[in-house]
Amino acid sequence: MTDTRTVSVLGTGIMGAAMARNLVRAGHTVRAWNRTRDKAEPLAADGAYVADTPAEAVRGADVVLTMLYDGPAALDVMRAAVPGLRPGVAWAQSTTAGIEAIGELADFAREHHLVFFDAPVLGTRQPAEAGQLTVLAAGPDEGRAAVTPVFDAVGARTVWTGEDGAAGSATRLKLVANSWVIAATAATGEVLALAQALDVDPQDFFDLIAGGPLDMGYLHAKAALVLEDRLSPAQFGVATAAKDARLIVQAGERNGVRLDVAVASAERLERAAAQGHADEDMVAAYFASFDEKRED
Numbered sequence: 001m002t003d004t005r006t007v008s009v010l011g012t013g014i015m016g017a018a019m020a021r022n023l024v025r026a027g028h029t030v031r032a033w034n035r036t037r038d039k040a041e042p043l044a045a046d047g048a049y050v051a052d053t054p055a056e057a058v059r060g061a062d063v064v065l066t067m068l069y070d071g072p073a074a075l076d077v078m079r080a081a082v083p084g085l086r087p088g089v090a091w092a093q094s095t096t097a098g099i100e101a102i103g104e105l106a107d108f109a110r111e112h113h114l115v116f117f118d119a120p121v122l123g124t125r126q127p128a129e130a131g132q133l134t135v136l137a138a139g140p141d142e143g144r145a146a147v148t149p150v151f152d153a154v155g156a157r158t159v160w161t162g163e164d165g166a167a168g169s170a171t172r173l174k175l176v177a178n179s180w181v182i183a184a185t186a187a188t189g190e191v192l193a194l195a196q197a198l199d200v201d202p203q204d205f206f207d208l209i210a211g212g213p214l215d216m217g218y219l220h221a222k223a224a225l226v227l228e229d230r231l232s233p234a235q236f237g238v239a240t241a242a243k244d245a246r247l248i249v250q251a252g253e254r255n256g257v258r259l260d261v262a263v264a265s266a267e268r269l270e271r272a273a274a275q276g277h278a279d280e281d282m283v284a285a286y287f288a289s290f291d292e293k294r295e296d
Contacts, residue, residue: 003149004028008061010054010077011095012040014234015121016067018128019094019154021046025131026153033057035077055084063150064114065092070243071101078108087113090146092137094119096178098247099168099254106166115143118165120174121155124235131155136170138162172251179248179262181218182241182282186265188222189286202227222283231280241282242269 009020012034030048034040051057109116117139133155162169245266252259268288277284
């Protein structure tokens with residue numbers, strides 16, 4: 001095979017659309033599909049072919065890349081794609097699906113003779129658009145030549161975690177990483193809410209921790225989105241973060257670990273979504289500190 005591939009991108013939301021564009025820029029042939037076609041349509045101007053169905057999108061593909069909401073959504077879409085799938089195609093499953101769902105997706109791949117790669121990514125809208133994601137990947141060594149050019153197009157580096165995608169080692173690492181991201185985001189929202197309640201200028205807090213071990217760039221970046229009212233377009237949405245938080249909680253429960261911070265974070269994100277912030281950046285969980293939806 002050459003270094004260029006025909007890649008089917010199933011799911012063109014915040015992340016999938018950015019990944020599809022970077023694949024086109026890298027010289028790959030991209031066939032895109034999204035449940036809501038309007039979200040995929042702009043990719044045509046970038047050089048991608050926009051398909052009407054998953055089966056049409058995967059027809060002739062060397063690699064299928066799924067970037068959908070969750071595991072059940074990925075499985076449903078791949079079932080719809082069956083008429084266009086051919087045996088031996090590499091499937092890079094990049095949806096944050098959870099440990100249990102990965103097993104179900106791998107079973108589907110085995111049944112249809114697909115080469116399965118557990119391949120979630122670390123990063124949000126900005127690194128996705130810049131092709132600077134980190135790809136966490138697990139899959140057979142002999143099949144990696146098919147997916148490596150794809151991972152190189154969407155990410156700055158690929159971290160291989162194992163040779164069996166069905167074992168979910170990449171997804172497990174992704175959940176651990178996301179547990180930190182979600183906790184840090186929730187803490188950012190709470191510190192801003194408390195500062196407001198106590199009439200403390202947030203800048204005084206930032207100055208207090210500046211340059212020390214408690215300081216972190218992520219805190220400043222997320223706090224700025226709240227303080228400067230830049231919650232849309234989302235880098236990573238509240239509703240999707242809530243889904244990921246629940247996957248983390250479930251993973252802990254099934255492995256005998258209580259994750260009190262993750263439970264609270266999931267509840268905060270769900271509360272913020274119910275207040276009308278579902279499509280805003282995940283740091284909009286800040287609003288869950290208040291009883292009513294706030295516009296400040």
